[in-house]
Amino acid sequence: MTENASNFLRTIISDDLKSGKHETIVTRFPPEPNGFLHIGHAKAICVNFGLAQEFQGQTNLRFDDTNPEKEEQAYIDAIEEDIRWLGFDWNGKVKFTSDYFDTLYEYALHLIKNGNAYVCDLSAEQMREYRGSLTEPGKNSPNRDRSVDENLELFEKMKNGEFDEGACSLRAKIDMASPNINLRDPIIYRIRKVHHHQTGDKWCIYPSYDFAHGQGDAQEGVTHSLCSLEFEDHRPLYEWFLNNLPVPSKPRQIEFARLNVNYTVTSKRKLKKLVDESVVAGWDDPRMPTIAGMRRRGVTPASIRKFIDMSGISRAVGTVVDLGMLDAAIRDDLNDNAPRAMAVLKPLKVVLTNLPEGHHEMVTQPEHPQKPELGEREIPFSREIYIDQEDFNEDSTLSKKKFKRLVPGDYVRLRGAYIIKAEEFSKDADGNVVEIKATIVEGSLGANVDGIKPRGVIHWVSVEHGVPATIRVYDRLFNHPTPDKGDNDFMDHINPDSLQIIEGCIVEPSLMMAEPEQSFQFEREGYFVADRYEHSPNHLVFNKTIGLRDVWERSV
RNA sequence: UGGUCCGUCGCCAAGUGGUAAGGCAACGGGUUUUGAUCCCGUCAUUCGCAGGUUCGAAUCCUGCCGGACCAGCCA
Numbered sequence: 001m002t003e004n005a006s007n008f009l010r011t012i013i014s015d016d017l018k019s020g021k022h023e024t025i026v027t028r029f030p031p032e033p034n035g036f037l038h039i040g041h042a043k044a045i046c047v048n049f050g051l052a053q054e055f056q057g058q059t060n061l062r063f064d065d066t067n068p069e070k071e072e073q074a075y076i077d078a079i080e081e082d083i084r085w086l087g088f089d090w091n092g093k094v095k096f097t098s099d100y101f102d103t104l105y106e107y108a109l110h111l112i113k114n115g116n117a118y119v120c121d122l123s124a125e126q127m128r129e130y131r132g133s134l135t136e137p138g139k140n141s142p143n144r145d146r147s148v149d150e151n152l153e154l155f156e157k158m159k160n161g162e163f164d165e166g167a168c169s170l171r172a173k174i175d176m177a178s179p180n181i182n183l184r185d186p187i188i189y190r191i192r193k194v195h196h197h198q199t200g201d202k203w204c205i206y207p208s209y210d211f212a213h214g215q216g217d218a219q220e221g222v223t224h225s226l227c228s229l230e231f232e233d234h235r236p237l238y239e240w241f242l243n244n245l246p247v248p249s250k251p252r253q254i255e256f257a258r259l260n261v262n263y264t265v266t267s268k269r270k271l272k273k274l275v276d277e278s279v280v281a282g283w284d285d286p287r288m289p290t291i292a293g294m295r296r297r298g299v300t301p302a303s304i305r306k307f308i309d310m311s312g313i314s315r316a317v318g319t320v321v322d323l324g325m326l327d328a329a330i331r332d333d334l335n336d337n338a339p340r341a342m343a344v345l346k347p348l349k350v351v352l353t354n355l356p357e358g359h360h361e362m363v364t365q366p367e368h369p370q371k372p373e374l375g376e377r378e379i380p381f382s383r384e385i386y387i388d389q390e391d392f393n394e395d396s397t398l399s400k401k402k403f404k405r406l407v408p409g410d411y412v413r414l415r416g417a418y419i420i421k422a423e424e425f426s427k428d429a430d431g432n433v434v435e436i437k438a439t440i441v442e443g444s445l446g447a448n449v450d451g452i453k454p455r456g457v458i459h460w461v462s463v464e465h466g467v468p469a470t471i472r473v474y475d476r477l478f479n480h481p482t483p484d485k486g487d488n489d490f491m492d493h494i495n496p497d498s499l500q501i502i503e504g505c506i507v508e509p510s511l512m513m514a515e516p517e518q519s520f521q522f523e524r525e526g527y528f529v530a531d532r533y534e535h536s537p538n539h540l541v542f543n544k545t546i547g548l549r550d551v552w553e554r555s556v
Numbered sequence: 557u558g559g560u561c562c563g564u565c566g567c568c569a570a571g572u573g574g575u576a577a578g579g580c581a582a583c584g585g586g587u588u589u590u591g592a593u594c595c596c597g598u599c600a601u602u603c604g605c606a607g608g609u610u611c612g613a614a615u616c617c618u619g620c621c622g623g624a625c626c627a628g629c630c631a
Contacts, residue, residue, distance in 0.1 A: 005570065005578065005579085006569095006571080006577095007569085007570080030631090032631055034630090034631085066631080067630060067631075070631090123629095124628080124629055127629075128627075131627055132558095132627075133627055134558055134559075134627060135557065135558045135559095136558080136627095137558090169629050178559090179558055179560090180558095180559060180626080181627050184627085187629050189629090191629080192629085208630085209630070213631085229561070229562090229624075229625070230624090230626080230631095231625095231631090232560060232625075232626090233561090233625070233626050234626090235560095255561090257562090310579055310580070311567095311580090312568060312569045312579085314569065314570095315561070315562065316563070316568090316569085316624095317561070317563090317624040318562080318563095318623055318624050319562095319567085319568070319569095320567075320568090321567070322566090322567045322568075324567080325567075325579080325580050329580095331592090331593095335592075336593095342590095369588090369589095369593075370593065370594080405591095414589090415590065417589090456590095457588095457589050457590060457591090458590090521590085521592085523590045523592080525590090548591090548592045549593090550591070550592080553591085
């Protein structure tokens with residue numbers, strides 16, 4: 001994550017610094033506090049904060065709060081938490097576009113005085129008609145040529161609440177025939193008689209995004225205003241305001257492609273529907289592509305950053321990054337950092353008959369096989385152990401190549417302990433194997449034994465010492481790579497088996513010490529995290545973050 | 557069919573006139589008390605297509621094809 005592959009944003013910034021256009025750069029992350037952050041926002045965060053960090057600049061967090069009826073304080077808090085969790089911190093205090101409402105109002109007056117803005121009485125519907133279409137020019141508003149004085153007076157009345165919502169609006173006077181619809185006299189102030197979460201009841205007129213954003217950037221000395229491709233058509237307008245207003249600086253807007261990942265959806269509306277219709281348990285359900293959901297799933301901040309870095313930045317539209325790339329980033333981080341442990345998801349009892357009744361001893365295993373500096377842990381071993389049901393097959397003719405686990409009459413290594421040989425097994429009335437009798441090979445603890453070649457290595461937990469746990473296994477939420485593209489209704493492509501709750505798992509006792517949100521690799525199973533909210537020493541609950549890479553499973 | 561942008565390996569992505577980086581995936585092989593990790597190797601005579609300019613083009617020009625976005629008093 002330090003190679004810094006070349007991309008057009010890095011090139012622009014580095015050129016601006018070299019040429020002396022800027023001595024230092026300032027970027028900003030401008031979320032609207034009207035929903036939870038998701039993987040797509042993670043890219044915007046990593047790009048804005050990451051680039052600034054790389055070039056020793058600053059990044060402002062500025063809530064773009066120009067539409068109070070959709071926004072809430074709760075979202076502000078959640079967004080701040082998500083950004084911090086991702087590992088970033090902003091420059092100074094949190095900022096709000098509403099911090100500049102006074103200035104923006106002055107700017108509107110400035111435009112009016114210069115004949116660059118007018119109060120328009122057209123209704124929303126009329127305005128749509130006057131706007132024209134993609135192929136036809138629009139028509140001028142009948143109010144377009146009002147005098148400066150009249151506009152000043154009307155705008156004053158708008159501000160004072162003398163008009164109803166929708167009765168009129170303030171528009172920039174640009175060009176109703178422009179091929180760019182954003183330039184056809186866009187609305188810059190509208191009447192909204194609602195309480196604002198930051199400014200209270202001070203205002204009943206609010207600036208539009210287009211009017212507020214660039215001016216907010218200019219107030220803060222933002223040098224590079226990075227946004228997504230859909231704002232490309234707004235850039236001429238962004239620049240028009242900057243050129244017609246006495247702004248303190250001239251930021252540059254640069255667009256880049258947003259992140260799309262397959263097998264998921266990221267639109268706020270769709271995510272909300274999943275929550276509202278109880279397809280998932282909430283915004284932070286581990287199957288959700290939200291930052292909070294991924295966090296709950298056990299995805300680490302480092303792996304998200306790595307993923308964003310891997311997937312790159314470009315202006316190519318309609319690209320879809322393979323979820324497998326996120327998986328790779330997660331495994332990469334967790335493999336390096338997660339301590340190992342043993343957990344049996346579907347227990348099958350094995351009695352070691354050549355060990356005396358009540359026998360038990362401690363065996364030691366490193367916390368991490370490639371990192372001895374992380375220390376060791378002690379694991380109790382005894383005469384009765386559990387192995388996973390899937391690690392035994394009664395068909396002893398299975399080849400060693402095909403099944404590297406326990407079969408009757410053959411040997412297998414118990415990870416960190418002895419080699420054992422399955423002698424016999426018993427079944428219940430339904431034909432399920434319920435118990436295996438096996439023997440340990442003397443001298444095989446921590447050593448190989450001449451002439452005995454175990455088929456493989458399996459994990460285990462002592463019956464007497466094992467601790468029960470609940471383990472939740474997640475699969476992708478959708479069974480279609482692009483659930484909301486084209487004619488697809490994303491609700492038709494929900495994977496009915498995206499959640500499996502396994503009760504009665506038995507895990508090694510050291511896991512009783514696990515803290516919520518601590519990640520482990522359960523050997524041979526995958527990466528798991530102690531649930532952020534429901535895990536406790538009295539009730540162990542782990543969420544499966546992702547399985548180990550498994551070439552064998554694919555060939556079956 | 558108006559405007560803007562984009563098309564480089566299955567996926568992402570460098571490259572900006574000098575003869576196709578890298579990552580993910582895949583496929584071989586080695587190490588291994590995790591079928592993991594790690595290591596080694598293979599994987600675009602070709603850059604949406606067709607012409608043109610040039611000693612030389614993925615990079616420049618022309619035309620065509622395909623995709624994305626824009627007609628909220630949303631951001």
